[in-house]
Amino acid sequence: MPQTVTALTGSCVQIPCTFNISNFEETRDKAKSVNGIWLKNKSQFHHGDSFIAFNSSKNIINGFSDIQMTGNLSERNCTTVFYNIMMNHSDVYYFRLEMEPAFKATFNPDKDGSRKTVLITVKDSPQPPELKRTDLKAVMEETTVSLSCSAEAPCPKHPPTISWTNIPESAHITTQLQEKPDKTLSVFSNMTFKASYMDHKKNISCTATYPRKTSNDSTVETTVTLRVLFPPKETHITIDPSASVSVNTNVTLTCKSKASPSGEMNYTWYKRGQEMPIAQGKKISFIVTHNNTGSYFCIAENKHGKQSSAEIQLPVEGENGFSRHVIYGCTGGLLAFVLLSAVLFYCMRIKTSSQAGVIGRDQATDKNSDMVAIYANSSIAISKKSEKKETDDLHYGEIDFSKLQTADMTREHSNSGPQTEYAEIQLTGRNNKNQKC
Known part of the structure; x- marks a missing residue:
């Protein structure tokens, strides 16, 4: 038997058990019956303080809701399952074998000090799963990595389930219930994947969930941090100030790159058109002038490789001493002038149209007045003429x-x-x- 078994409250616990005595087959064949007994706390079967938890000969169960001997005693297998374990069940248990009438004995400590007992330890929460790696050190990029997560299964009929979080895209997972050297059972889940630089410093978690007869299942997890070695990746340049740069501006160029190990990085700066490097180090600072305008790039390097950044053009504005602000100002002024001219033209046109309308109305009024006068004079002349005709x-x-x-x-x-x-x-x-x- 295992010397210690950890049980979870509200679940069951299986005690793997085998035995061997001299002349077992001969004694078994002569025996009328073969029975198994589990004693709690004391090994003396006939002692007044002895607590008999289970006796297969009389189907006695004390202090437990249920106990089943799943092993075949005729084959020297005394494996037993204790159901609905509670906190008060934590204790040392002894196994006793009775083969009537020839053999009756309780397995006690041997002379060499090894114990033939099992200690059942009952806990309210399960043990966290054990997470192992085939290589505990950092692994090189593109190499295969294997992670193994195991969770104890004290109750094989209701084993825990294992899940992974934050796993790489190329991961392949297999899970199965396995027997450990001490005959106890555990759920083993193996995950293999090809290491990528994006997995560097990634926290991968293995979670074990235990079902039990309580309000909630018990969940525990274990996390491991990956370390991947790789040459520089995603190398690029940042510029400070980040806004548009003009001539006579003090700028700082920074070469950034992802790499492992990152503490052994070297940075070299180049200017397009010059074969020799212009500087070393992660950052360079200078005042932009007409003489140092142009394209710059950097190369990041560690012991696993190197990578060049994209080129950055300086200055962003102020090429050939002419600032973009001037261009933008002139363009904006020209647009404003055109817009203002259009507005003035429109206003003058409206004003002219208004004046033309007033003059037209005045002329029409004058014309109408003249016509009235003409008509009036004509009427007078006609009247006088008529009077004259009537008189003469x-x-x-x-x-x-x-x-x-x-x-x-x-x-x-x-x-x-x-x-x-x-x-x-x-x-x-x-x-x-x-x-x-």
Whole structure:
């Protein structure tokens, strides 16, 4: 038997047990029955203070809701399961074998000091799972890593479940119930994956959940931190100040990179167009002038490799001594001028249209006034004319017909000289009366 078994309250506990005595087969064949007994606290079976927890011969169960001997005593297997373990069940237990009538004995400590007993320790919370790695040291990138998580299964009928958190994408997991050297059972979960630089310093957790007859299941976990060795990754440059840089600005360029180990990093700075490095170290600072404008890049290196950053152009603004602020200012001023001109033109056009409307209305008014005056004068003239016609009804006139009647008149003139002719003329007035003159 294992010397110690840890049980969880509200669950069960299995005691793996085997035995061996001299001439067992011969004694077994002569025996009428083979029975197993579990004693609590004391090994003396007939002692008055002895506590018999279980006796298979009489099916006696004391102090427990249920005890079952799952092993076959005829095959020297005395494995037993104690159900619904409580805190008061913590104690030392002895196994006694009785083969009537030839053999009756309780397994006690041997002369060499080894104990033939089991100590059942009952706890309210389970032990955290055990998390192991095949290689406890840091592993190189792209190598295979194996993690093993084991959780004790004191109650094989209700073993704990194991889950993983924060696992790598390439992880492969297998889980099974296995027997340990002391014959107790545990749930083993193995995870294998290919190490990536993104797994460096990652905390991977193994969680064991124990079902039991309580309000809540018990959950415990264990965490391990990975260490992965890899060359520089994601190398890039940051600039301070981060805003737009112009000529005569004091700037600081910083070369950043992910690598392991990070304490052994070297940084080298280059300027495009120059073969030799211009500086060493993680940071460089200088004042931007027309002479040092251009493209810069850095190379990060450790013992596993190196990587170059993308180029950064300096200055961001102020190329050839002409600031972008000036360009933006001129552009903004030009746009403002165009917008203002358009507004002024629109306002003048509206004003002109308004004045034209007023003048048109004035001219129309004057014209109407003139027309009224003309019509008034005409009315007066017509009235006066009418009055005159009405007053002077008779008009006299002298008409010379000499040109119209030449032949007749010649004859008349030759006889009697010039003579006056009178004619009757009809005039039609407003009163449509015939008048004679």
